Amino acid sequence: xxxxxxxxxxxxxxxxxxxxxxxxxxxxxxxxxxxxxxxxxxxxxxxxxxxxxxxxxxxxxxxxxxxxxxxxxxxxxxxxxxxxxxxxxxxxxxxxxxxxxxxxxxxxxxxxxxxxxxxxxxxxxxxxxxxxxxxxxxxxxxxxxxxxxxxxxxxxxxxxxxxxxxxxxxxxxxxxxxxxxxxxxxxxxxxxxxxxxxxxxxxxxxxxxxxxxxxxxxxx
Numbered sequence: 001x002x003x004x005x006x007x008x009x010x011x012x013x014x015x016x017x018x019x020x021x022x023x024x025x026x027x028x029x030x031x032x033x034x035x036x037x038x039x040x041x042x043x044x045x046x047x048x049x050x051x052x053x054x055x056x057x058x059x060x061x062x063x064x065x066x067x068x069x070x071x072x073x074x075x076x077x078x079x080x081x082x083x084x085x086x087x088x089x090x091x092x093x094x095x096x097x098x099x100x101x102x103x104x105x106x107x108x109x110x111x112x113x114x115x116x117x118x119x120x121x122x123x124x125x126x127x128x129x130x131x132x133x134x135x136x137x138x139x140x141x142x143x144x145x146x147x148x149x150x151x152x153x154x155x156x157x158x159x160x161x162x163x164x165x166x167x168x169x170x171x172x173x174x175x176x177x178x179x180x181x182x183x184x185x186x187x188x189x190x191x192x193x194x195x196x197x198x199x200x201x202x203x204x205x206x207x208x209x210x211x212x213x214x215x216x217x218x219x220x
Contacts (some may be wrong), residue, residue, distance in 0.1 A: 056132030060203030070110030
């Protein structure tokens with residue numbers, strides 16, 4: 001009975017006004033990126049833009065993005081919920097409403113937002129709801145948090161294009177949540193660039209094997 005109830009709680013977001021209280025102070029994190037040695041927090045290099053993606057456990061997701069040419073900085077954190085300045089344990093409890101996400105600071109002159117979106121969709125299964133493979137819980141849900149109207153339009157268009165491609169292959173409908181970004185909370189220092197410290201550490205990323213097409217308006 002306990003196991004069933006715990007599983008059910010982790011598969012449902014907290015009702016409005018019932019999330020854990022959190023704290024006023026930010027959780028301590030790193031000052032500089034372990035791979036690029038750039039500052040983890042703003043101000044970032046002029047001309048860069050920011051994107052936020054949730055595609056399951058953030059350890060492997062972050063490594064995916066820091067390897068892309070044109071990405072200046074990545075950071076893991078929590079977003080999409082209610083609790084201010086949550087801890088990792090609080091997010092994993094299902095009581096904050098947050099997802100594990102990756103913040104990506106990129107140079108649009110080198111790598112486009114559409115490219116980052118394609119990496120997002122092809123690197124996980126966006127049809128699974130509150131889980132990614134064996135990682136079960138609200139913190140593992142698929143999510144795109146946009147930082148402007150152009151990102152919102154691009155994310156919605158590519159989601160629709162990929163949803164059609166998945167359904168053509170007999171797969172389920174996309175459950176990815178797409179909405180404007182609110183607060184992003186940096187995760188604890190030990191989670192930042194975790195797989196740079198532990199190259200053989202856990203990475204649960206697994207895509208569907210279906211190529212994500214560009215939406216018609218993005219094709220040249």
